Amino acid sequence: MMERMRYITAGNPMRMAKPILWAVLANMANMLPFGFMTVAVSVIYAYFAGERTILPMQFLWLAWGGMVVCLVLVFAAEARSYRATFRSAYESSAEGRTHLAEHIRKLPLGFLLRKDAGELGHTMMNDFTQTENAATHILPQLVSGVIIPVLAFSGLLFIDWRMAAAMLAGFPVSLLILWGVSRLERKLGQSHSEARIAQSNRLQEYLLGMKVIKACNLGGENFQRLERAFYHYMKESIKLEGALGPFFLVAIAFMEAGLSLITMTGVYLILGGQISIPLFALFLLVGTRIFDPLSVAIMRLPAFKYDAMAGERIVKLLEQPAMTGTSEPPNNHDIRFEQVTFGYDESIVLNEISAEMREGTLTAIVGPSGSGKSTMLRLIARFYDPQQGKVLFGGQDVRGMDPEKLLKQMSMVFQDVYLFQDTIRNNIRYGREDASQEEIETAAKEACCHDFIMKLPQGYDTMVGEGGSTLSGGEKQRISIARAILKDAPVLLLDEATASLDPENEAEMQKAISRLIEGRTVIMIAHRLKTVVKADHILVLDKGTVVEQGRHEELIRNGGLYARLWDLQTKTSGWKLAGEREAVV
């Protein structure tokens, strides 16, 4: 139970201590009127049974007064408990969500990429909502379901153990049934949550991929995947309710059998003159009061466990080790790979790579598709850490550096530009939060964006649609160049666009890139060799190893892979070598 409390409070069970304490007090106060009631009933019974000659009205008024005081106490404690429960639950969610969002940022990208797109969002929103539900709506019922019977049973045990035993005789059988189905319950609960997450993943995939679906005419297949996910969830829900429901009903029936047992035992004991009728009435009264919260608790327990599973996903995510490293990156920006071996899974993508990218120079990485070019950039930015060898930044292993501080030293212009659903101005401002409008415009001008931005309906205040769908690929990439110019980091990681741009866009893009790389340490993935002719150093990658390196002329002279790729590209596109000298880089 303690573990589940940890789950529903995102790892901080002590948060619920106060609400539970108030709930216990409220339940205790709730039981007190029974004492007054029994005393009052005994006195009234004695009068009508002829055991008393006068009805002591003063005494009765006192008992009724006591009941009213108890009601006030119950109200006060319940109000406190109610407030404390909701406050703790929602505070724990808000803090938990913030903490998780922060933690996710520090996790290795590799871990995040292994997750399905909707899964993290699901944990962030739905799983927290489920834990809120567990803490606010189910926990108080469970507390009452335990406290009321325990208090009542202890009190009644004191008065007459036989009646008390009869009252809870069926309870051990109920517990046994609940314990027996708990494994099945967990298994079904888990497949049900998986089906629920899969359903939201498929839905997200279907909606986000609408463009691709339309382009590739995949509508049918993707819709079927979505439909299958909906029906799978439906089946899991029916299985969960249908398979477990009867067990819980039987458990409740066994427990409620206690009421019949009290009646039978009571009648025998009254006939034997061992208990009085008022005492019998007390047991019946309390009996009816404890079975209701107990039944509710039994019926709500599976929901609590199910919601706690959502909390378990949150806590597991919070317990994922974040990337380590605290040191500041040095001022020197030489980057070196020393015998670096890396793979996303078992297969090796980079194999004992050693390479040097010197400060203030432009290093180009070229090679066939899948040779590991982007992976090298990801290791420099510490999206991943290598399995063997070291990536050095300014002579120090990046693993010792604070990942966020390291990223501050770098700007990245990649092909898959993500624009936030925000204004163009703010999208550029992500490069540097405190940039002024003037600085944003200057960066936009240098990145050749200013003119097309000014033609938009609200200029810099134009909203960019989800994922930036209202701008062309070239425009989006120039926005990301403006961001990089604004960030003004000393190191630039650049993945040249492969998508063919129209000539005007291409020229603008090249102009923007040549401004961006000025005076920086640049590592650039080049897909078109004409852009690397003037690079200070070229690394030629093939199947995860550096097969050649040097300047363009040397590599052409070597007659190796680079020269072959060069031949292939110049022949297929009809480029002229002379013209290449004027290329942007």
Ligand SMILES: Nc1ncnc2c1ncn2[C@@H]1O[C@H](COP(=O)(O)OP(=O)(O)OP(=O)(O)O)[C@@H](O)[C@H]1O
């Ligand atoms: N996140 C990932 N998980 C698993 N494998 C990956 C991942 N990213 C890349 N790979 C694999 O690693 C290998 C190298 O990929 P990488 O993207 O570094 O190549 P690249 O040279 O940049 O290719 P391209 O020029 O086509 O972009 C490929 O076989 C690719 O399938």
